[in-house]
Amino acid sequence: MKWERIPVGPIQANAYILSHTDGSCVIFDPGAEGDRIVQHIEKQQLTPLAILLTHAHFDHIGGIHEVRAKWDLPIYLHQQEKEWLTDPTLNGSAYFGGQVIVRHEPTCIAGEQTLQIGAFTFDLLETPGHSPGSISYYCKEVEAVFSGDVLFAGSIGRTDLPGGNYEQLLRSIHDKLLALPEETIVLSGHGRETTIGAEMDTNPFLHGF
Template sequence: MNWVQIPLGPLQTNAYILSNKEKDCVIFDPGSEGDKVNQYIQKEKLNPLAILLTHAHFDHIGGVDDVRKKWCIPVYIHEEEKDWLTNPELNGSTFFLTGGITAKPADHLLKGDQTLTIQDFTFSVYETPGHSPGSVSFYHKESQAVFSGDALFAGSIGRTDLRGGNHEQLIKSIHEKLLTLPEETIVLSGHGPETSIEKEMEQNPFLNGF
């Protein structure tokens, strides 16, 4: 399995594309510039299977419809944020942008910690709320990587001052769901560089003393 990080839009939100040797792929958080994502897929001759959303803040969903329409693929999101895709007030775009950002409703709703299998891709899906109420992280054991959205960053954690944010809940999510993963797990965050569970356990100042 191979993954690539594609920073998108003014906030440089990280979209990720995870692909296998057969050229099938899944797409995480196409936050804007859907054409840029589509161009990469075409260039690499990939076969998209699905869009997986770690959460529905505006900077993570702006390119969803462009990518979904191009490849006719389903979108997955946690049920707590099923209405956020269509509502600019819920996804935060009315507060940060001149025009609201929306996407069509998701095709599949996630609930609870679960195993999600999409053809040859199998993920452990963990509820990791705190940054937003429906935040989830997708752990892909084969790649030794977790797509954590805006829960955990290199040396930092997600902000909790937006709708439904809760600092204590986020810290609990990180400790109980993410830091229990193997230490060598690569953390692929919604913004910034990759990191690892081991590095964040040792160096992240927001997690010390919990």
């Protein structure tokens, strides 16, 4: 099992492809350039099983239409952000000169649970603060957590968009993400990967909370 990062769109949001040795894969946050993501998967001769969203901001959902035009995949999203897919004000695109609308019905997630999709197993962690329905997907098999815009290398997610809450974000990071093994790779929504241990030691936003 391996992961690949594909920065997409003008904000360079990270889409991820997590693939299994059986040839299947799942797609995290296809935020833009959906055709490019499709071509990458086809080149690797992978069979996608699902789209997993860490949250529903426009730069994480903008490529869904092209991906779904190729494959009829379920879209997993926290139930608190179901309406964000079709509301440019909630998903933030209205503030950045665009109108991102996704009309596909998602499979809504509620509560922390184990999600099994084919050969993939994820522990779902509710990590609100950047947005009300932010989810982090922990995959023990690759010792990685797909954290969206909750935690970055040396930084944390912004909280000045609708539904953001700074104290809640810090609580989510401390209670959920920092509880993971220190060697866990953090695959963030923007920028390079880091580890839980590195952020515990060096992230200035996490000290003194």
